[in-house]
Amino acid sequence: MKCPYCNDEMEKGLIQSNHEIAWLPGEKKKALTRADFYQGAVVLSELSFLKSSAVTAYICKKCEKVIIDFSDGNSDFNRR
Numbered sequence: 001m002k003c004p005y006c007n008d009e010m011e012k013g014l015i016q017s018n019h020e021i022a023w024l025p026g027e028k029k030k031a032l033t034r035a036d037f038y039q040g041a042v043v044l045s046e047l048s049f050l051k052s053s054a055v056t057a058y059i060c061k062k063c064e065k066v067i068i069d070f071s072d073g074n075s076d077f078n079r080r
């Protein structure tokens with residue numbers, strides 16, 4: 001994947017957590033992290049107590065940007 005800022009090739013990796021990984025709307029940190037409490041939230045990796053959660057992510061260390069492409073669901077390790 002090309003970085004949309006500098007057009008260099010981004011490095012493939014992952015973001016892993018022992019909790020659900022979700023994008024939540026708004027600008028303030030939430031008391032509850034589960035996406036189903038918030039309208040418009042997007043679950044990027046569903047929680048699995050056995051496998052934790054992880055999502056494929058691309059990084060550009062020069063621009064200090066990370067991209068998660070969740071368009072096809074394959075970015076979620078727990079959906080594979």
Ligand SMILES: [Zn+2]
Pocket residue numbers: 003004005006007008060062063064
């Ligand atoms: Zn870049």
